[in-house]
Amino acid sequence: MKIKEHQLGLHFLFILTVLVLLFPLVYALSNSFKTLNDAFNNVFSLIPREFTLQNYIHVFTRLDFMRIVGNTFFISTTVTIFKIITSLLAAYSLVFFNFKGKNTLYFILLSTMFIPFTVTMIPNYLTISSWGLGDSLIGVLIPQLADVLGIFLLRQSMRGIPRSLIEYAQLEGASTYNIITGIVIPLIRPNIISTGILFFVNSWNEYVWPVLILKTKSKFTLSLALQMFISSEGGTDFTIAMAVSVMTMIIPITLYLIFQRYILDTFTTSGVK
Template sequence: MSPDTRREIFLHIVLLSVLCVLLFPLAFALSNSFKTLSDAYTSVGELIPARPTLENYIHVFSRLDIARITLNTLFIAVIAAVFKVATSVLSAYAFTAYEFKGKNILYFVIISTIFIPFNVTMLPNYLTISRMRLADTLLGVALPQLADATGIFLIRQSMKTIPKSIIEAAAMENKSRFGILRDIVIPLIRPAIMSVGIIFFINSWNEYVWPVLMLKSRSNFTLSLALQMYISSEGGTEFTVAMAVSVLTMLVPLGLYLVFQKFIISTFTSSGVK
């Protein structure tokens, strides 16, 4: 065995250990969601339950209005994703295809908002949403999430990769600028738009801050809030049920990720390079 091969094997061991640490919590949640509470205590090390049970899931579906909770989460995530993708595409196009006074400053200002932490906007947004009589509504949770510049940034990055000659060829055929956006730009960067949309959806699905601020009544709870009911720092008493809710919560984002991982990863790979 050459030293290079030996080194590579060693590095794989390191990389795989990191992988185990990262994936263990997912496996742990999945495994315990199929254990009875007493099994969970007595056979902690057992990743594949010796006596698998569905009782936690049955409990979730009978005691918790999980369908409603899931729909609430879905509603907010869809609104946030669709609206953000639409506005991001339009704005990114304005910043790419048009020349206007103050363009660079405006772009800089908008992109800088990525650096504004949510605690700065938290109180005024809460007050605004209350004044709009949207406190404790799903829409009230979605609205503050819409002011997000990452989409504008990511989609503009991808629009910039379109060769100028393609746009010029279309312009020579007397296409309107909106027509160029609709018929040429959007189809060309569809993968980027799709992955940005999925990223928005997943982020909103996992959102915790705005739901916790805005929502009071249980009928409006999202998955994050439902899960919180099972938590205390010692772990709570319905631990295995909590694991079942956890599994249900991560099912959708993980599924989406596994299907679209190629696009999502390539979108993030390019995000660091400005």
């Protein structure tokens, strides 16, 4: 009997957490189908008084939405792949090689996480535009090809791999490439995935840097499109902003739902022992 109450209490806690976390999403979804008037005057009801697609229609007629999604997707995927590869290599070097100044190098790299982004913004803008990459997708993604956080996470997880395993493989004559792809990557796959998600989502929602670089509407990313509907002087068109928000969420959420099983599986069956 006691155990049952115990479980009930736990479920109550988790359901409450889920409700608190998901309420804003449901709120956004419901408001994206409301008229502005409805949104202002029908605050409580999550069901629109008059269901309208007008907000979505407006966004689709004003923006080349598929293109914007494509741009965002291109930037986020490229950034994620490069960040993973560069971090993987650096982390491998940190864990399995010994060289002078290793710890100092690591420490310096880690400290850069604490530099406010304002420091790099303008100099990088000048660099990018001196390369003639202003107003281009490449210009947005180039400074983001490496990330300390990735080195940090992958290093943490690689340290869980027994050294003897690597040494044994080396004795067997396996090349470093084979060791990385054959031993390291499979062993730390869940960590690679969680780092990848982090990179993808961050890049997907990045809004300060692309604003600086991109000018032409055909090159906009989703978070820039969102900002077109937010204005302090004219007022934010809440329902349209919510429609854009819903559309910015759809792709990461779908990706997550598709891969969720796989992601969670790798999390739970990971072989790091």
